[in-house]
Amino acid sequence: MKIVVIGGGAAGMSAASKAKRISPDDDVEVIEGGSFVSYAECGIPYYLAGKFDDYKKLIHYPIDEFTKKRNINVRIKTKVMSIDLQNRVITTLDGDNIQFDKLVICTGASARKSKFSNFPNVFSVRNLDDAIRIKGENGGKDILVIGDGILGMELASEFAMNEKNVTLMSKHSYLFPKLDQNVVQEMIADFNSRVKVILNSEVKEITSANSKLQVQSDNYTVNVDSVFFTAGITPNTDFLKNSGIRIDKNGLIEVNSRMETNVDGVYAAGDCATSLNRITGRSEWQPLAQIANKMGRVAGSNASGKIMEFKGGLDTTLLKIFDYEVGLCGFNEKQAEENGFSPEWKIVSGKSRANYYDGGSKLMVKIVYDKNTLKLLGGQICSKDNGAWRLNTLETAIFAGMTTEDLFYNDLGYTPPFGPVWDPIIIAASLTMRD
Ligand SMILES: Cc1cc2nc3c(=O)[nH]c(=O)nc-3n(C[C@H](O)[C@H](O)[C@H](O)COP(=O)(O)OP(=O)(O)OC[C@H]3O[C@@H](n4cnc5c(N)ncnc54)[C@H](O)[C@@H]3O)c2cc1C
Numbered sequence: 449m450k451i452v453v454i455g456g457g458a459a460g461m462s463a464a465s466k467a468k469r470i471s472p473d474d475d476v477e478v479i480e481g482g483s484f485v486s487y488a489e490c491g492i493p494y495y496l497a498g499k500f501d502d503y504k505k506l507i508h509y510p511i512d513e514f515t516k517k518r519n520i521n522v523r524i525k526t527k528v529m530s531i532d533l534q535n536r537v538i539t540t541l542d543g544d545n546i547q548f549d550k551l552v553i554c555t556g557a558s559a560r561k562s563k564f565s566n567f568p569n570v571f572s573v574r575n576l577d578d579a580i581r582i583k584g585e586n587g588g589k590d591i592l593v594i595g596d597g598i599l600g601m602e603l604a605s606e607f608a609m610n611e612k613n614v615t616l617m618s619k620h621s622y623l624f625p626k627l628d629q630n631v632v633q634e635m636i637a638d639f640n641s642r643v644k645v646i647l648n649s650e651v652k653e654i655t656s657a658n659s660k661l662q663v664q665s666d667n668y669t670v671n672v673d674s675v676f677f678t679a680g681i682t683p684n685t686d687f688l689k690n691s692g693i694r695i696d697k698n699g700l701i702e703v704n705s706r707m708e709t710n711v712d713g714v715y716a717a718g719d720c721a722t723s724l725n726r727i728t729g730r731s732e733w734q735p736l737a738q739i740a741n742k743m744g745r746v747a748g749s750n751a752s753g754k755i756m757e758f759k760g761g762l763d764t765t766l767l768k769i770f771d772y773e774v775g776l777c778g779f780n781e782k783q784a785e786e787n788g789f790s791p792e793w794k795i796v797s798g799k800s801r802a803n804y805y806d807g808g809s810k811l812m813v814k815i816v817y818d819k820n821t822l823k824l825l826g827g828q829i830c831s832k833d834n835g836a837w838r839l840n841t842l843e844t845a846i847f848a849g850m851t852t853e854d855l856f857y858n859d860l861g862y863t864p865p866f867g868p869v870w871d872p873i874i875i876a877a878s879l880t881m882r883d
Contacts, residue, residue, distance in 0.1 A: 588673020
């Protein structure tokens, strides 16, 4: 049997590796449009900002690992243009036709383009080819980041820590609305002291003036050396239009928990496809690295005949903004209400370590739960110290379907260097039991 995987990113290489492991006799081939497979997209902000200069550090496995050791065929720089489901064949940009018995589509997503994308030193980044080109163009000292989502905040803080003069422009009336402002208040104050923040603003025009870019918004003019647009992503599924594979209104390939599309023997995984919400079981978009890897593995397994089910995700997002560990998972109160719950929430300002133990910091926790059942629905964290593990603890509790009472009794390890004896997440849980 021939299994073809389109896209050699997180989902695609996981799918190909799993398929080959399960069915060593199957012919598995990966078709990748870019120059690289199996690399860490998530490391790109640190590479761009100068934490390291060798892009090869981002590559998990060289191509030889797949072709020679795992016996998987890999074609790079080969873009798939169309799929003919009747004849089970895909056609590449160069006009090659590749036959398949089973197909796994893992084409990921692209950065949303702005109308200024073709302007020199106006960048948007989504893959390693982009990143190497951008790094080679030397973005200069004065940088404008547009957008205050995850990537915008990450890039702005990384550039600023590498001694760039950074301005961040957001269309929102307050910064980083993805998290509750009460949780991230201290981080935002710190951010504002290190990055020039322009709110309520959208770019209207970019022109060149005296070897700088002049960026005009409704009410501001900023002169910089380069501009990074981080205005969201769109799934790479245009080439599937009219193929017969069902695409939803957001351009995502519709899949079930086995990553099966509506077409027999055709699977999809990662950022180009819908994924399941762990709490509701409904389809949504969770364009994140771990989810892509897991969906890819499930797709590869099913394509080679061993049934696996994806159990859903919680959109768990962790990031580092300057010195802060920031994260969220599950629902905020608005999302909880939209999904039929009666949300209540608690926010606790605690300490990351025992008061008397050096190196601790303030730790903000928010938990969202259903007030009738006490079922945990969401969590948010912000702290300079030991925030990440607490977010992951909350995620594990939500994934397991725990109530706030279960969280309270959850037997977390304690020792002063890692937390107070009444940990902030236990305090948050205990507050819900008083109501
Ligand atoms: C800068 C950056 C930072 C990130 N940081 C984080 C983070 O900290 N945590 C986190 O969880 N997630 C993060 N992500 C998101 C994460 O990297 C993605 O969710 C994950 O890589 C998706 O995997 P994928 O396989 O679906 O897509 P990709 O890894 O993007 O792979 C898709 C591949 O398909 C190829 N392709 C597309 N169309 C075609 C075609 N027609 N023919 C052939 N090949 C094609 C592309 O070239 C690409 O290589 C980050 C992403 C970026 C860009």
